[in-house]
Each structure stands twice: as structure tokens, then as C-alpha cells.
Amino acid sequence: MQLTNVLECSECVVGKVTGAVAGRCHFATRQVARDEIIFEQGQPADAIWVIKDGTVLLSRASSVDGTSVRAHAIRKPGDLIGLEGLIRPTYADQARAITPLTLCGARREHIDRWLGPPGTPARAVLEQTVRMMSGDPPRAAGSDGSAVRRLARWLVAESEQGRAPAIPRQVLADLLGMVPETLSRSLAELARSGAVNATRRHIVIASDAALRVAAGL
Amino acid sequence: MQLTNVLECSECVVGKVTGAVAGRCHFATRQVARDEIIFEQGQPADAIWVIKDGTVLLSRASSVDGTSVRAHAIRKPGDLIGLEGLIRPTYADQARAITPLTLCGARREHIDRWLGPPGTPARAVLEQTVRMMSGDPPRAAGSDGSAVRRLARWLVAESEQGRAPAIPRQVLADLLGMVPETLSRSLAELARSGAVNATRRHIVIASDAALRVAAGL
DNA sequence: CGGCAATTTGAACATTTTCAATACGGGTGG
DNA sequence: CCACCCGTATTGAAAATGTTCAAATTGCCG
Numbered sequence: 164m165q166l167t168n169v170l171e172c173s174e175c176v177v178g179k180v181t182g183a184v185a186g187r188c189h190f191a192t193r194q195v196a197r198d199e200i201i202f203e204q205g206q207p208a209d210a211i212w213v214i215k216d217g218t219v220l221l222s223r224a225s226s227v228d229g230t231s232v233r234a235h236a237i238r239k240p241g242d243l244i245g246l247e248g249l250i251r252p253t254y255a256d257q258a259r260a261i262t263p264l265t266l267c268g269a270r271r272e273h274i275d276r277w278l279g280p281p282g283t284p285a286r287a288v289l290e291q292t293v294r295m296m297s298g299d300p301p302r303a304a305g306s307d308g309s310a311v312r313r314l315a316r317w318l319v320a321e322s323e324q325g326r327a328p329a330i331p332r333q334v335l336a337d338l339l340g341m342v343p344e345t346l347s348r349s350l351a352e353l354a355r356s357g358a359v360n361a362t363r364r365h366i367v368i369a370s371d372a373a374l375r376v377a378a379g380l
Numbered sequence: 381m382q383l384t385n386v387l388e389c390s391e392c393v394v395g396k397v398t399g400a401v402a403g404r405c406h407f408a409t410r411q412v413a414r415d416e417i418i419f420e421q422g423q424p425a426d427a428i429w430v431i432k433d434g435t436v437l438l439s440r441a442s443s444v445d446g447t448s449v450r451a452h453a454i455r456k457p458g459d460l461i462g463l464e465g466l467i468r469p470t471y472a473d474q475a476r477a478i479t480p481l482t483l484c485g486a487r488r489e490h491i492d493r494w495l496g497p498p499g500t501p502a503r504a505v506l507e508q509t510v511r512m513m514s515g516d517p518p519r520a521a522g523s524d525g526s527a528v529r530r531l532a533r534w535l536v537a538e539s540e541q542g543r544a545p546a547i548p549r550q551v552l553a554d555l556l557g558m559v560p561e562t563l564s565r566s567l568a569e570l571a572r573s574g575a576v577n578a579t580r581r582h583i584v585i586a587s588d589a590a591l592r593v594a595a596g597l
Numbered sequence: 598c599g600g601c602a603a604t605t606t607g608a609a610c611a612t613t614t615t616c617a618a619t620a621c622g623g624g625t626g627g
Numbered sequence: 628c629c630a631c632c633c634g635t636a637t638t639g640a641a642a643a644t645g646t647t648c649a650a651a652t653t654g655c656c657g
Contacts (some may be wrong), residue, residue: 174506176504176507177501179499179504180499180500180501180504193431201576205566214426218545218546218547220551222554226429229494233554234551234554234555235519235554236555237547237555238422238512238543241507241508242508242512243508243509243512245504246509252439257534258576261546261547261548261551262546268562269405277501277504278501279500279501279502282397283397283496283502284394284397284494284495285495285496285500285503285506286502287393287394287396287397288460288463288495289502289506289509290393291393291458291459292460292506292509292513293509295455295459295460296509296513299453300496300518302452302518302519302521302557303519304519304520304521304522304556304557304558305557305558306553306554306557306558307557308553321410327479328435328452328454329435330435330437330478334437334478337450337451337452337523338451338452338453339456339521340519340521340522340523340524340557341521341522341523342480342523346491349493351437363425364462376453378466
């Protein structure tokens with residue numbers, strides 16, 4: 164996304180807007196060593212950062228069980244991290260430096276003021292966008308557990324009032340990182356164990372408990 | 381992300397900001413039938429929509445080869461689709477209705493005006509965020525092709541000047557949806573075929589051609 | 598220069614994919 | 628209103644692929 168690896172203030176979102184000349188932007192610069200944690204998932208989201216130099220790794224513990232954390236994105240110079248602070252009290256990801264880093268950041272209140280009054284169109288759209296982003300679960304893959312387990316987790320996470328969103332099998336398979344045949348088999352398995360009740364179009368949850376067992380929770 | 385399935389104007393990003401009472405927002409409402417395509421990947425991104433009711437599926441053809449499209453996200457009432465129009469001339473995804481839909485939308489120029497002057501902080505941050513979002517490749521999964529192929533594709537997509545980002549194997553494995561052992565083997569395979577040259581910390585591309593062959597391009 | 602943790606390798610095993618055939622269900626037209 | 632038809636979903640069996648677990652290696656840091 165960025166041609167050079169180091170971001171000048173004149174190329175930075177913040178720098179550009181404030182018309183800053185090199186190094187004069189009002190955000191605070193901070194150096195971070197490799198492997199250092201910038202923030203933890205669940206911590207109060209009290210700062211937002213721009214990456215000037217280096218690479219950041221975002222990881223998230225699966226929202227349902229607290230265990231296995233999985234890397235889901237890398238962020239590079241120019242990118243913003245910690246934006247979820249705009250819409251929720253805590254960080255949605257863990258951010259870790261996988262190279263030495265230069266960051267520029269500010270506390271949430273500061274950003275809040277800087278962004279201008281809430282209720283302006285740009286700000287409202289920004290917030291909605293961040294909400295959308297941090298709500299997207301990373302696409303599942305084989306190493307996330309067996310097909311049955313992934314399906315069960317998805318059902319736990321996405322179902323409302325005992326019914327899963329009506330999504331064609333082909334599409335759901337894609338979202339779960341498997342082929343339709345495997346999805347079909349997994350669903351049959353869950354039905355066999357009494358966790359769900361599936362027709363061609365709808366999936367209803369028969370036993371929340373059984374489903375959670377299948378999900379490994 | 382939304383408790384009810386139908387979004388009132390009073391709950392909508394646009395509605396809220398404009399203080400609209402029911403149905404009075406200046407965006408145009410549109411009904412969409414199930415399976416209808418709202419926009420195609422690559423088309424001029426000339427409109428942005430808010431989902432009022434229903435579910436939208438976003439799919440993307442892998443950026444490297446034009447073939448296999450994969451579903452990568454679903455969007456629900458309250459979400460915005462087509463935001464990439466703010467930062468690039470064409471849509472980054474295909475959007476398809478997987479239920480009957482009610483949308484509210486406006487042309488890009490309109491949104492542009494509505495969002496206020498470019499160069500305001502909120503707007504700049506919004507644009508940067510959208511840029512980040514549409515740049516994120518969906519996490520790979522087993523059904524996307526063999527491990528070697530997925531690795532090769534990632535290398536093609538992420539390398540700059542013949543070198544891949546310096547990422548620990550463990551992390552890269554996660555991003556590619558495989559376990560470290562499999563990554564190791566895949567990398568060895570690519571090295572054997574002369575496509576890359578790997579040390580523990582860096583991966584350099586030895587032959588762009590060979591790599592593309594391994595990627596199936 | 599030595600120790601250690603990350604990585605690589607090996608072999609057996611489990612799972613998923615594949616390919617092909619069948620069943621099912623919804624929509625359509627009579 | 629019912630029967631037929633088509634496309635989607637399911638099932639089966641074999642083969643390919645990835646995972647697991649354990650052991651050996653290697654490169655990097657102090």
C-alpha cells in the first residue's frame with residue numbers, strides 16, 4: 164500500500180491535514196522495539212496510532228472462546244491502528260511490532276476533538292465503517308479446527324434467536340474456508356448429534372448446549 | 381451487529397446525521413430482488429449504499445489471477461457498501477443480494493458533497509480507513525488451493541522489489557491459514573523449484589517466472 | 598562462541614477434497 | 628393445485644493434502 168517504508172509527515176494522514184512540515188505534527192512520536200506489544204485486546208482503547216515506519220501485526224482471540232489467538236492482518240506505514248477506540252471502550256485486537264517501529268499517536272480525547280464534532284457526516288460514516296471493520300470475523304481456515312467445529316462456532320456467533328442467517332450453502336462454505344461438500348457433511352454431523360435442525364434453506368439451532376459442545380466451548 | 385433486521389431512518393447513519401424523520405432522508409431508496417447484483421467488481425464506483433433491510437454478500441476475485449471469486453464478507457442492515465468509491469474509481473468487490481433488499485443510496489458526487497470538504501480530519505481518516513479495509517486480502521483457507529500455491533500467491537502479492545516482508549514464520553503461517561510445519565514444507569518446495577531463496581529471516585524471490593508458475597498464474 | 602528458541606524434517610495419521618452419482622425442493626407451467 | 632424439471636445440495640468412496648507429534652537442526656542473540 165505504500166511505496167517507501169518510511170512515512171514522511173508530508174505523506175501522513177495527520178500530517179497532510181494539519182499541513183505539518185516534517186516532524187511538526189501535534190501527534191506524539193514513539194519508538195517501539197521489535198516484539199513489543201503496542202496494545203492488548205480488551206485493554207481500554209485510549210490511544211490511536213499512525214504507523215510511520217515498520218510493520219504491525221494484529222491478532223485476535225476468537226470471540227467465542229478466549230483461547231487460540233490468530234493473526235489476521237498486518238499493518239504498514241500510513242495505516243492507522245487502534246481506531247476501534249472511536250466506537251468502543253476497548254481494543255478489538257492485540258497489536259504487536261514485528262519490526263522496530265516508529266509510531267505517531269494521540270489519546271482518544273485528543274483525536275476526538277481533532278476529528279471535529281460528532282454528528283458530522285464524515286465522522287458518522289467513519290464510525291460506521293470502523294464498526295463494520297471490527298465486526299468482521301477473519302475468514303476461517305483449516306488450521307482453525309475441524310470443519311464441524313468451525314461451522315459450530317460460526318453458528319454460535321452468527322445466529323440470532325436460534326436461527327442462522329439464510330445463506331446459500333455454497334456461500335457459507337466459502338466464508339468458512341471449505342468446499343460445499345464438507346459443509347454438507349459437517350451440517351449432517353451437527354444434525355445427527357442433535358445440535359441443529361437443517362432444511363435446505365434454513366438452519367435452526369435445536370440445542371444450544373450440544374452446539375457449544377461441538378464448537379469446543 | 382444489528383438487533384433488528386430492518387433499519388429505521390432514525391437508526392441509519394445517514395438518517396441520524398441529517399436528523400431525518402422516517403423516510404425523509406435525501407438518499408434514494410431502492411428495492412433489490414434476491415440474487416440481484418448491486419454492483420460488479422471493477423465497475424465504476426459511482427454510488428454508495430446503506431443497507432436498510434436484508435443481507436448482502438461481498439465477493440472478490442483473487443487480485444492476482446482473475447479467476448476464482450470467493451465470498452469474503454456479509455453485510456447487514458446499517459452497513460455501508462461501495463465505500464471504496466471514495467478512494468478509487470472502481471468497486472473492489474462484487475455485491476450481491478442474498479435476500480430481498482432495501483437500500484438507500486446516492487451517487488458519489490452527492491456523497492462527496494455531503495461528507496464535507498476533503499482535507500478535514502474526519503474525512504481524511506475515513507479515506508485512510510477505507511483504503512486499509514479494501515487493501516486487506518481475505519485470510520486464505522484450504523479450499524483456496526494447495527499450501528504451496530497459497531504461499532506463492534502471497535509472495536507475488538506482497539513482495540516489493542523481490543523481497544517479502546520480514547514476518548516470522550509462525551505469523552505468516554497464520555495469515556495463510558496453515559500450520560508452521562506446512563509453511564516450512566511449502567517454502568522448501570518453492571526453494572527446490574528455484575522460485576525463492578529463503579533464509580530464516582528473509583525470503584527473496586529468485587525467479588519471478590517460477591514463482592508465478594507455482595502460484596498457478 | 599555457546600545456548601536456545603524457532604524452524605525444519607520425518608513418518609504416521611486424520612481430515613478434507615475430489616469426482617461422480619443421486620436425492621431433494623422449489624418454482625413453473627399446465 | 629399438482630406434476631415435472633432444474634439447479635442446489637447430499638452422499639459415497641478413493642486419493643490427495645494437511646496436521647500432528649517428536650526429534651533433529653540451524654541461525655541468531657547475547
